[in-house]
Each structure stands twice: as structure tokens, then as C-alpha cells.
Amino acid sequence: MNYNDAYDKLLGYQEDILVLKSKLSDNRKLLEEKNNQLESFLQIMKKEKRDVDQLEGVSISSILSKISGSYDEKFSKESEEYLLSKIRYDELNTSLMNLKKEMERQQSEIRELEKDHAKLKAHILVSYPEGAVLSQKIELKKKELFFVRKEIVEAVRAVEAVIALSLEAENKLSSAKSWSTYDTFFGGGIIGDLVKYSKLDEANQHIAEINSAAELMQKELQDVDLAIENKMEHIGGSERFFDIAFDNIFSDWSIRGKISSNLDHIQTFLSELHTISEQLRTKMMEIDRELSNL
Structure with a gap:
């Protein structure tokens, strides 16, 4: 691999890392929004004096069986309302969990790319005559950015x-x-x-x-x-x-x-x-x- 190929690959790593970090930053904001949505939903449930703790343990099928097997109209209506709450809770919670998994994947990919980037940069700096010039450019760019x-x-x-x-x-x-x-x-x-x-x-x-x-x-x-x-x-x-x-x-x-x-x-x-x-x-x-x- 000649210098130009190595340098192009290095730039490719940099671009991939920037894109992933930008997406991760967006997802952090989205995660905060989803956490707030879930917290707001749970607060509403508490105000309505519904059993928030049971939302995690109860299954939708068990709620449906209570509705279908009940002749108590009031009980049936309350169960239906609780079913809707359970569905909404599961939607919010699942969305939150999926987003966290995606963020973990992005963080892992960023770490791997940063390792590859650091390894290739070190190789370029010591293996090619152009590496010395590149090193000077990097230091100059760092000074500009720090300023x-x-x-x-x-x-x-x-x-x-x-x-x-x-x-x-x-x-x-x-x-x-x-x-x-x-x-x-x-x-x-x-x-x-x-x-x-x-x-x-x-x-x-x-x-x-x-x-x-x-x-x-x-x-x-x-x-x-x-x-x-x-x-x-x-x-x-x-x-x-x-x-x-x-x-x-x-x-x-x-x-x-x-x-x-x-x-x-x-x-x-x-x-x-x-x-x-x-x-x-x-x-x-x-x-x-x-x-x-x-």
C-alpha cells in the first residue's frame, strides 16, 4: 500500500468516525427525550392511582383474559384502560431499550475505528517520507483548533x-x-x-x-x-x-x-x-x- 492509498484510508476512518459520533450525539438527545416521555407517562399513571409496579410484571394476555372473563362492566372498563396503558408502557420501554442497544453498537464501532485509525496513522508517520510533512500539518491543525x-x-x-x-x-x-x-x-x-x-x-x-x-x-x-x-x-x-x-x-x-x-x-x-x-x-x-x- 503506497502513501496515497494509506492516506485515503486514514481519511476514510476519520469520516466514518465523525459520522458515527454525530449519530451518537443525536441519539443521546433522543434518549433523553424518550426517558422524559417514559417518566411523564409513569407520573400520569401514579396520579391516576394505577399500579405502576405491575406494568413490568403483568402480561398483556393476562389482562385480556380478565376482560373477556369478566361480567363486571366497571371492572372490564378499568381493565381495558389498564391494557392500553400496558401497551403504551411496553412501546416506550421497548423503544428505549432498542435505542440503548443501538448506541452501544455505535460506541463499540467508534472504539474499533479509532484503534484502526491510530494504528494506521502511526504506520504512515514512520513508514513514508511524506509522514513527516503530515505530522507537521497535524500539529498545525491542532494549534488552530485549540485556539x-x-x-x-x-x-x-x-x-x-x-x-x-x-x-x-x-x-x-x-x-x-x-x-x-x-x-x-x-x-x-x-x-x-x-x-x-x-x-x-x-x-x-x-x-x-x-x-x-x-x-x-x-x-x-x-x-x-x-x-x-x-x-x-x-x-x-x-x-x-x-x-x-x-x-x-x-x-x-x-x-x-x-x-x-x-x-x-x-x-x-x-x-x-x-x-x-x-x-x-x-x-x-x-x-x-x-x-x-x-
């Missing part, structure tokens, strides 16, 4: 920091909105106003921190060709004084409107942040897979 990975890690940290601050601001704004609603319709008085504005103070402080953290995040995201916009309002001190001093329902509506607007902004902002975080993590997984194949 990109480092940029992504820093971007993820920056995004997660903004997410944490945004969640805090969302919590404070939600609390302020509740107090504002109470104040508008039921008259919370000075105590209600003070509590409401205490929450708004905390929310505004978090929003100021978000703006600062978002600047750093923007810089990090630019390094990985991503960007996000951040638009939020602050509630001015003059309106706060007017609300406390005069307790005017129209001012309350204005405050409620701004709180609701900020909540909408921050919830949209959070959704965008989570999307970007997922994109970054996907990129990192792709780089890790590529590094493992070099």
Missing part, C-alpha cells in the same frame, strides 16, 4: 454570565409586576409602592450589570462570528416619586407597562442567549470531534 476552542470557551463563559444576570433581573421584574398589579387594582399604599420600587431598584441594578457584561460578551462573540442586541428601558426617578406621592392609577398603568415591556425584552433576550449558548456548545463539540480524529 478556536479557547475563544469559544471564553464566549460561553461570557454568555452564561449574562444569562445569570438576566435571570435575576427577570425574577425581580416579575416580582415588581405582581406588586404593581396589586397596587393598581387593589391600592397597595405606600408599603406596596416601597416594595415594588425596591424590586425595581434591584432589577435596574441587574440590567445595568447586564449592559456591562453584554459589552464583554459582544467582544467574545465577535471572535466567533456571533452577535446579539440588547435593548432595555430604565424607569426614571421622577415617575417613581409621582407614583408614591400621588398614588395615581394612570401612573400605575404607565409603570406596569414599562415593567411588562422590560419583561418582554428580557425574555426575548434570554431566548436569544440560550440559542447562542447552544450554538457555541455545538461548535465546541465539532472541534472536539475533529481534534480526536487528528
Whole structure:
């Protein structure tokens, strides 16, 4: 086998490993979904006070025999419902088991391919003159990938920091909105106003921190060709004084409107942040897979 044939075979191993790892990653997500489906189903069964433990031990044929041999209409109906539950449980459980077996097969195949890949790469590096050049190319590619990975890690940290601050601001704004609603319709008085504005103070402080953290995040995201916009309002001190001093329902509506607007902004902002975080993590997984194949 000449160098070109050996190198083509090496690339074939790399491609096969990448495809299998991608499928395995998809199956991990699918496994989580199926586990959640099964757990949700069992929770429903428990709420309906059905015997979940017997689902594994009882057979469909035994349930059918109870239905056919019973003249008790209520008992028959309950047995029929239980039969449907048993069928659904078996479907979910069988699907879960089959998926786990497929994932085990994929993991085993990946391990074998990685062994063959490592063995062939070692052979190429020592057996062909071109091996030295290939080794240099591999090291250069690794340096490039590690640099990109480092940029992504820093971007993820920056995004997660903004997410944490945004969640805090969302919590404070939600609390302020509740107090504002109470104040508008039921008259919370000075105590209600003070509590409401205490929450708004905390929310505004978090929003100021978000703006600062978002600047750093923007810089990090630019390094990985991503960007996000951040638009939020602050509630001015003059309106706060007017609300406390005069307790005017129209001012309350204005405050409620701004709180609701900020909540909408921050919830949209959070959704965008989570999307970007997922994109970054996907990129990192792709780089890790590529590094493992070099």
C-alpha cells in the first residue's frame, strides 16, 4: 500500500468516525427525550392511582383474559384502560431499550475505528517520507483548533454570565409586576409602592450589570462570528416619586407597562442567549470531534 492509498484510508476512518459520533450525539438527545416521555407517562399513571409496579410484571394476555372473563362492566372498563396503558408502557420501554442497544453498537464501532485509525496513522508517520510533512500539518491543525476552542470557551463563559444576570433581573421584574398589579387594582399604599420600587431598584441594578457584561460578551462573540442586541428601558426617578406621592392609577398603568415591556425584552433576550449558548456548545463539540480524529 503506497502513501496515497494509506492516506485515503486514514481519511476514510476519520469520516466514518465523525459520522458515527454525530449519530451518537443525536441519539443521546433522543434518549433523553424518550426517558422524559417514559417518566411523564409513569407520573400520569401514579396520579391516576394505577399500579405502576405491575406494568413490568403483568402480561398483556393476562389482562385480556380478565376482560373477556369478566361480567363486571366497571371492572372490564378499568381493565381495558389498564391494557392500553400496558401497551403504551411496553412501546416506550421497548423503544428505549432498542435505542440503548443501538448506541452501544455505535460506541463499540467508534472504539474499533479509532484503534484502526491510530494504528494506521502511526504506520504512515514512520513508514513514508511524506509522514513527516503530515505530522507537521497535524500539529498545525491542532494549534488552530485549540485556539478556536479557547475563544469559544471564553464566549460561553461570557454568555452564561449574562444569562445569570438576566435571570435575576427577570425574577425581580416579575416580582415588581405582581406588586404593581396589586397596587393598581387593589391600592397597595405606600408599603406596596416601597416594595415594588425596591424590586425595581434591584432589577435596574441587574440590567445595568447586564449592559456591562453584554459589552464583554459582544467582544467574545465577535471572535466567533456571533452577535446579539440588547435593548432595555430604565424607569426614571421622577415617575417613581409621582407614583408614591400621588398614588395615581394612570401612573400605575404607565409603570406596569414599562415593567411588562422590560419583561418582554428580557425574555426575548434570554431566548436569544440560550440559542447562542447552544450554538457555541455545538461548535465546541465539532472541534472536539475533529481534534480526536487528528
